[in-house]
Amino acid sequence: xxxxxxxxxxxxxxxxxxxxxxxxxxxxxxxxxxxxxxxxxxxxxxxxxxxxxxxxxxxxxxxxxxxxxxxxxxxxxxxxxxxxxxxxxxxxxxxxxxxxxxxxxxxxxxxxxxxxxxxxxxxxxxxxxxxxxxxxxxxxxxxxxxxxxxxxxxxxxxxxxxxxxxxxxxxxxxxxxxxxxxxxxxxxxxxxxxxxxxxxxxxxxxxxxxxxxxxxxxxxxxxxxxxxxxxxxxxxxxxxxxxxxxxxxxxxxxxxxxxxxxxxxxxxxxxxxxxxxxxxxxxxxxxxxxxxxxxxxxxxxxxxxxxxxxxxxxxxxxxxxxxxxxxxxxxxxxxxxxxxxxxxxxxxxxxxxxxxxxxxxxxxxxxxxxxxxxxxxxxxxxxxxxxxxxxxxxxxxxxxxxxxxxxxxxxxxxxxxxxxxxxxxxxxxxxxxxxxxx
Amino acid sequence: xxxxxxxxxxxxxxxxxxxxxxxxxxxxxxxxxxxxxxxxxxxxxxxxxxxxxxxxxxxxxxxxxxxxxxxxxxxxxxxxxxxxxxxxxxxxxxxxxxxxxxxxxxxxxxxxxxxxxxxxxxxxxxxxxxxxxxxxxxxxxxxxxxxxxxxxxxxxxxxxxxxxxxxxxxxxxxxxxxxxxxxxxxxxxxxxxxxxxxxxxxxxxxxxxxxxxxxxxxxxxxxxxxxxxxxxxxxxxxxxxxxxxxxxxxxxxxxxxxxxxxxxxxxxxxxxxxxxxxxxxxxxxxxxxxxxxxxxxxxxxxxxxx
Ligand code: SF4
Ligand code: SF4
Numbered sequence: 001x002x003x004x005x006x007x008x009x010x011x012x013x014x015x016x017x018x019x020x021x022x023x024x025x026x027x028x029x030x031x032x033x034x035x036x037x038x039x040x041x042x043x044x045x046x047x048x049x050x051x052x053x054x055x056x057x058x059x060x061x062x063x064x065x066x067x068x069x070x071x072x073x074x075x076x077x078x079x080x081x082x083x084x085x086x087x088x089x090x091x092x093x094x095x096x097x098x099x100x101x102x103x104x105x106x107x108x109x110x111x112x113x114x115x116x117x118x119x120x121x122x123x124x125x126x127x128x129x130x131x132x133x134x135x136x137x138x139x140x141x142x143x144x145x146x147x148x149x150x151x152x153x154x155x156x157x158x159x160x161x162x163x164x165x166x167x168x169x170x171x172x173x174x175x176x177x178x179x180x181x182x183x184x185x186x187x188x189x190x191x192x193x194x195x196x197x198x199x200x201x202x203x204x205x206x207x208x209x210x211x212x213x214x215x216x217x218x219x220x221x222x223x224x225x226x227x228x229x230x231x232x233x234x235x236x237x238x239x240x241x242x243x244x245x246x247x248x249x250x251x252x253x254x255x256x257x258x259x260x261x262x263x264x265x266x267x268x269x270x271x272x273x274x275x276x277x278x279x280x281x282x283x284x285x286x287x288x289x290x291x292x293x294x295x296x297x298x299x300x301x302x303x304x305x306x307x308x309x310x311x312x313x314x315x316x317x318x319x320x321x322x323x324x325x326x327x328x329x330x331x332x333x334x335x336x337x338x339x340x341x342x343x344x345x346x347x348x349x350x351x352x353x354x355x356x357x358x359x360x361x362x363x364x365x366x367x368x369x370x371x372x373x374x375x376x377x378x379x380x381x382x383x384x385x386x387x388x389x390x391x392x393x394x395x396x397x398x399x400x401x402x403x404x405x406x407x408x409x410x411x412x413x414x415x416x417x418x419x420x421x422x423x424x425x426x427x428x429x430x431x432x433x434x435x436x437x438x
Numbered sequence: 439x440x441x442x443x444x445x446x447x448x449x450x451x452x453x454x455x456x457x458x459x460x461x462x463x464x465x466x467x468x469x470x471x472x473x474x475x476x477x478x479x480x481x482x483x484x485x486x487x488x489x490x491x492x493x494x495x496x497x498x499x500x501x502x503x504x505x506x507x508x509x510x511x512x513x514x515x516x517x518x519x520x521x522x523x524x525x526x527x528x529x530x531x532x533x534x535x536x537x538x539x540x541x542x543x544x545x546x547x548x549x550x551x552x553x554x555x556x557x558x559x560x561x562x563x564x565x566x567x568x569x570x571x572x573x574x575x576x577x578x579x580x581x582x583x584x585x586x587x588x589x590x591x592x593x594x595x596x597x598x599x600x601x602x603x604x605x606x607x608x609x610x611x612x613x614x615x616x617x618x619x620x621x622x623x624x625x626x627x628x629x630x631x632x633x634x635x636x637x638x639x640x641x642x643x644x645x646x647x648x649x650x651x652x653x654x655x656x657x658x659x660x661x662x663x664x665x666x667x668x669x670x671x672x673x674x675x676x677x678x679x680x681x682x683x684x685x686x687x688x689x690x691x692x693x694x695x696x697x698x699x700x701x702x703x704x705x706x707x708x709x710x711x712x713x714x715x716x717x718x719x720x721x722x723x724x725x726x727x728x729x730x731x732x733x734x735x736x737x738x739x740x741x742x743x744x
């Protein structure tokens with residue numbers, strides 16, 4: 001059978017085998033946790049506690065502000081010692097609740113449901129909202145927003161994104177293998193909440209064990225093997241591969257009748273709806289050439305990157321970059337003193353050699369960037385327009401349709417910083433739009 | 439670890455191992471069997487002319503870069519490729535100083551005046567060749583037979599049916615140094631394709647168009663593509679990345695365009711050989727082709743009730 005896929009993309013070295021066989025390990029909570037009030041796309045949550053308050057594990061400590069926002073909960077019981085700006089993996093300082101762990105693990109009362117699938121669509125949505133669940137694949141978009149398309153939108157497909165196409169990362173893979181039943185339950189719950197007619201889990205074939213374990217719990221869920229190619233897990237690429245539909249330019253997936261969610265999100269939804277558990281822990285991969293013992297860990301949110309790296313045996317060699325997420329789309333960190341948040345899918349430590357800056361040569365118009373661009377753009381054109389400051393031309397060449405997958409920069413034989421300049425163009429185009437409309 | 443300076447840079451954080459230098463090196467390696475064949479057929483003249491052309495191109499590149507106040511660029515290998523291509527596309531009897539001059543023009547006027555690597559609208563080797571053809575018309579069309587060096591006419595001048603196909607294929611005919619052996623050129627092409635530095639669309643569009651037109655117009659297509667510069671150009675010139683369209687459809691159109699112009703020049707033009715000018719003309723049309731053939735962007739023009 002021909003495996004489903006999309007047009008374009010690349011085949012980077014995956015490095016997944018270094019952690020794909022290691023079972024998820026539960027890490028004890030650290031003595032102090034840093035819980036940012038902003039762990040999602042949208043407006044920041046408002047603190048519901050103040051310095052000196054004692055809190056229980058699972059207690060809501062940050063209240064969502066507005067619709068596109070998410071609640072924040074305490075992963076452990078203890079005392080609030082400060083509410084202040086702390087470094088954040090997005091590269092800025094963010095108001096965070098600093099929590100001293102009392103080591104008691106005293107939980108608040110949780111509302112569980114023996115038969116969660118019998119709950120109504122609204123009840124599921126409410127439980128997901130209450131648990132503060134956001135997209136856990138790296139984008140951090142509040143899940144309840146994705147579950148609330150306009151009333152007239154018809155959702156034909158609910159897709160669970162099991163492709164995990166980023167090199168190095170194996171957290172989703174391990175979740176699908178070890179928690180297959182819960183992942184399948186979460187998928188059903190989310191699909192029910194959106195009222196989808198068909199439910200698909202797409203998984204790249206480098207995770208055959210995940211395909212097999214999920215098939216045991218599949219029921220009416222379609223488990224579809226996907227070709228191994230980056231960015232197979234890009235939302236638009238996944239939809240195209242599985243349904244043949246294209247999300248309209250500037251549009252959202254529901255506009256073509258599809259909603260996509262991530263594996264971690266489904267697992268969190270199962271825990272939230274069935275057990276009443278808020279999103280306070282997540283599975284992340286700690287890996288990379290400079291990590292002693294790469295592995296997958298279940299950790300409380302608020303654990304620092306430094307503690308995670310130490311849990312993986314510490315570093316070896318000369319560290320070049322510490323990245324939140326994968327090597328293609330992750331964010332390089334200036335310090336390891338940032339906390340794991342809801343959207344942290346992995347911590348990647350690359351060596352100095354791997355990160356040596358490249359010296360770009362002139363574009364030789366080989367067109368490889370265009371041949372890999374999954375958005376069908378001509379990246380070299382947008383880059384040139386951006387270098388010359390021609391923002392209109394960059395927009396005309398489709399800069400705003402770039403999904404920032406990085407394939408163009410990856411493949412360029414002249415080692416040009418294509419995506420860097422395309423991002424610059426996108427920012428300029430956006431701010432020009434804002435000034436025009438204000 | 440806190441003390442250590444972490445590198446901050448935007449994604450992606452990993453890069454492919456291929457590079458522009460490697461691409462150029464691949465072309466150089468691909469040219470070796472072609473050069474080898476030309477040494478076999480034309481002896482020391484093939485060594486002399488290719489070495490002079492390559493050396494002159496590299497030195498010219500170094501000097502022009504310095505004059506423009508730019509860092510040295512000879513290590514990218516592009517000047518070496520240009521020099522070798524030029525050397526292999528002249529007749530074996532050409533005086534060395536002419537090929538040196540041609541190489542200087544190729545690098546100077548063909549490439550450096552536009553800003554060096556990647557900025558030239560025309561294929562530099564062909565600019566050099568066109569300069570030589572127009573400046574030194576006689577030496578550039580004085581051909582020698584292989585092995586004995588006695589002057590003789592090219593198969594193209596003799597017309598189809600005179601020289602057996604096998605001679606055309608193996609290359610034991612009069613012609614430019616590197617252009618006679620279809621076999622060596624095909625090997626080079628397969629190697630380049632396999633290494634991912636040759637987009638099949640351009641040579642295929644070019645050859646298919648030429649074969650089709652020649653056939654329809656009642657000429658021997660096989661004879662035509664195997665004689666003169668067509669095969670050499672199809673593999674090494676039509677595939678030049680810098681001077682050809684960046685869109686996939688554009689590359690097909692480009693190949694077809696070269697095929698049409700070559701056929702017209704060969705059948706009705708005054709020149710014996712139309713490949714050089716056909717490619718230069720299509721180089722000039724490249725920006726237009728790029729503009730006309732912009733690909734549809736993902737998600738644009740889709741109907742919502744799919
Ligand atoms: S232009 Fe954007 S979408 Fe296209 S390859 Fe580059 S980063 Fe990916
Ligand atoms: S991959 Fe690099 S060299 Fe090739 S066309 Fe794109 S920008 Fe130019």
